Amino acid sequence: MGKAALQWTEDMLALLGREKDAVLAQRWGTTAKTVNLKRNALGIPAFGHFRWSAEALALLGQASDAEVAAQLGLSKASVVAKRRELGIAPASGRGAGFAWTAEAVALLGTASDAKVAEQLGLSRLTVYNARMARGIAAASRGAGKVSSSRADTP
Incomplete structure (x- = not known):
């Protein structure tokens, strides 16, 4: 039965x-x-599924993928995939790329790629690739952390 x-x-x-x-x-x-x-x-989308509205689709290619992702609460990869699926070219000009200034390059290898990425508003992978392309070694473990030991302790 x-x-x-x-x-x-x-x-x-x-x-x-x-x-x-x-x-x-x-x-x-x-x-x-x-x-x-x-x-x-019942036509109910799965939990966590993003529905692309006309307004969300209109953002594609108008701003950088990272900016669109942040605005919509999505991963950059999701935005890139949807933009490519629809054959929309990436945004060009301001915000579409990152200008590696001497100051930004100087940060590479001084702390973890994740910390540098957060500071510069980039992905960890972008920072990793920039560091590798320039032959800069990764920060040693603990770099950028505040030490808990005190020099004046006997």
């Missing part, structure tokens, strides 16, 4: 797309597939 069909309540339906299907399935004693099918039948 088969398993009884899940009786969907209004409260259950209201949670679809607000949490992962697997989490809801476990809570309700069913399979993620059952939850997925119901959510899809």
Whole structure:
């Protein structure tokens, strides 16, 4: 004999797309597939899925991918993928690239790539690539950290 069909309540339906299907399935004693099918039948996007509105699409290619990503709360990779999918050229001019000034280059290798990236408003990978292209060694472990030892301690 088969398993009884899940009786969907209004409260259950209201949670679809607000949490992962697997989490809801476990809570309700069913399979993620059952939850997925119901959510899809109702046209509810999966939890964490970004719906590209006309306004969001209009931003592509108008500002740097990083700026668009920050504005929409997405990863830069998601923005790049969508822009390329639609055949939209990247933004050019101000903000589209990073000008490596002498001051910015001087930061490379002084702290972790992640810390330098945060300071410059870039991705860690961009800083890593810039450092490698210039033959600059990575910062030693602990570089940029405040030491907890005191020199005046006997």
